[in-house]
Amino acid sequence: MSQSKLEIGTPSPPPARDVSEAQERYDRLVVIRPARRWPHLDVSELWHFRELLWTLVWRDVAVRYKQTFLGIAWAILVPVFTAVVYVVIFGKFAQFPAGEKNTAYPSLVLAGVLPMQYFASALTVSSMSLASNLQLVTKVYFPRTLLPLGGVIVPLVDFLVGLPVLIALMWYYGTWPNGAQVLFAPLFILLALVTVLGLGFLFSATNVRFRDVRYMIPVFLQVLPLLSGVMYAVEAIPTKWQWVLAFNPMTAVIAGWRWAMLDAATPNLGQTAIGVAVAGILFVVGLAVFRSSEPRFADTI
Amino acid sequence: MPTAIEARGLSKKYRLGEMQAAYGTLRESLSHAAKRMTGREHHSAKQEIWALRDVSFDVPEGQVLGVVGRNGAGKSTLLKVLTRITTPTAGHVEIRGRVGSLLEVGTGFHPELTGRENIYLNGSILGMKRREIERRFDAMVEFSGVEKFIDTPVKRYSSGMYVRLAFSVAAHLEPEIMLVDEVLSVGDAEFQRRCLGRMEELGSAGRTVLFVSHALSAIAQLCDRAIQIDSGIVVQDGPPAEVIANYLHQTHSAGVERVWSSEDAAPGDDLARIMSVRVLPHEGMPPGIMDVRLPIGIEIVFRVLGWGKPVFPKIKVLDRESTIAFNAMDTDERWHEPTPPGEYAATAWIPGNLLNEGAVSAEVAICSIDFPKLEHHAAVYEAVSFEILDPGEGDSARGAFGGQWKGVVRPLLEWTCERV
DSSP: OHHHHHHHOOOOOOOOOOHHHHTOOTTTEEEEOOOOSSOOOOHHHHHHTHHHHHHHHHHHHHHHTTTOSSGGGHHHHHHHHHHHHHIIIIIIISOOOOTTTTOOHHHHHHHHHHHHHHHHHHHHHHHTHHHHTHHHHHHOOSOTTHHHHHHHHHHHHHHHHHHHHHHHHHHHHTOOOOGGGGGGHHHHHHHHHHHHHHHHHHHHHHHHHBTTHHHHHHHHHHHHHHHHTSSSOGGGSOHHHHHHHTTSHHHHHHHHHHHHHHOOOOOOHHHHHHHHHHHHHHHHHHHHHHHHHGGGHHHHO | OOEEEEEEEEEEEEEHHHHHSOSBOHHHHHHHHHHHHTTSSOGGGSOEEEEEEEEEEEEETTOEEEEEOOTTSSHHHHHHHHTTSSOOSEEEEEEESOEEEESSTTTTOOTTSBHHHHHHHHHHHTTOOHHHHHHHHHHHHHHHTOGGGTTSBGGGSOHHHHHHHHHHHHHTOOOSEEEEOGGGGSSOHHHHHHHHHHHHHHHHTTOEEEEEOSOHHHHHHHOSEEEEEETTEEEEEEOHHHHHHHHHHHHHSSOSEEEOSSTTTSSBOSSEEEEEEEEOOOTTSOTTEEETTSOEEEEEEEEEOSSOSOOEEEEEEEETTOOEEEEEEOOOGGGGSOOOSEEEEEEEEEOTTOBOSEEEEEEEEEEEEETTEEEEEEEEEEEEEEEEEOOOOSOSTTTTOOSOOOSSBOOOOOOOOOOO
16 A cells, blocks of 8 residues: 555645634534433534534525526515415405405415415425435434424525515505514514424424325325415404314414514414414424434434 | 543344335335234234344554454444444443544535535535635645536536545545545545545544455555454454454355364375465465465475375365366476375465456365376365455556456456557
């Protein structure tokens, strides 16, 4: 091997390590043990890997519209097209009610379509996140929770890009938020994120073993808008059914988001509470399933 | 010397179902569950495999440890546990220091992203901080030699450029502990040399390296110590040359030397007996590992017990699949006359650059001619075996090519060529 030394040359002398790197205590001692019986979320570890999370998110955002002609414009076109179809079919032909405060129907619909679109992309991306990062899962270690987590962050970019269209409609129809109410808007998106992250944990872990998930999701996503009040105001349907739909957290998300952004009807507090509770349960159950099957991902994927 | 890796009682169990039908459909699983509930199938019917069983070892800081073993012996599982890709079923490991792993180069490379973007992506996946990547960025690009294409998507790269870029990212990891799998078995000879060179550097820079490989010559050259894993158990631990020699001995059932203690115990008839057979070692190589470029000597010590027919030594050389490479006998004139009783030591010299790489075994015999047959007075089947290796320095028949090279023999031919 004497020859190899000559030919290779040294890759740059190791640069003097800066202080923060030397202080990197986390890496110093790692103890590898059998998986714990009870699933838990190691927050300090997630924090340690935060740069990788952003890198993975950045990768997916960078790649999302590569080699498309219209590029990021799709983030606007998809919700706009959906909203136009809803407005024409449900607003014009079927004369769906616009709710208590009679909010302009196009605003109402787009304000429903945007969070729903976010939910749909986030569910698809995060549920497939383990299977589509197969090479990473079988070759390097990092907390696997980063993958579904990244999967629900990436579509936020599309959501933000689509937001100006809603603002334009709000301007056109004069459906402005009622002062400080608008500050609640991000909280409802956070509720959508928590819900979809719970489902993403659950489905991505299930998808490792059962690729059925891939076929289930589109069916689920076709029905969901109908059950979340995307093309109607939820307070306009019989009260009995409002309480049934309340178990779908997306109903609370859309009703709340419309209230915060468009000053639409105030959502029923009890119904919203049910939605939040269901989202919380989904998150905990999803995370538990994910963490308990995590040790076997690399073996079964 | 502080310990870098401390493994205690590591065990890893796989359910056979998990390895074979890696994933099934929901329907299959439900029908299995239904069968279990109705008692028609028992859960315990699933077979279990222990890929690792109670593995314990220490690696002191700065040591280069080689891990050898047959396919399926548990080497890769060990590496997967150490890199935390999979969790052990029992036992624990303590690792002190920053760990880098080279299980594959270019992990996570995205074809749509440019070389520059992929350096950041891959570096981050391999555990580098953004600051570190920025600091080493120029060095990585220079080392890879793809400066011109650094802003081109890697899907437009040639496979050579792709591997060079991927390797240069991995080569600039500065871990205290490096875990390396069979990366040496992929890529061209140049790439393999770079890998080996980088490992040598890490080793001489006092880094701890754990190196899993089939390339026994690389282990012999680079490692301070070797362990052998068989069926998930550490069966040997010691100096690389010793471990490799014993490992080869087990795999080939014959060793590099056979000696019979007395004439009575030695194989043969009342005319000739074989007393010992051995493969003459190559200088600087562990016993049983032969350099493909050098002549290989097989020494046969035999006794002629009385006056009789002219006898002569003969060898038959077989490859791993027991295909006969050739037969050869000593044709010297002295064997034309009846052989005087006494002890003889004959050495058959197999020319360098003749046999292909891999496991080779030899049969030896003391024969006489009984036309149309050869009469065997003494014969030892699979008397000795050894492993032929190409150090990959480019002067053997395979030149700079590092891939698969088929054939029982691979002579270094003389080529003539003119431009016409």
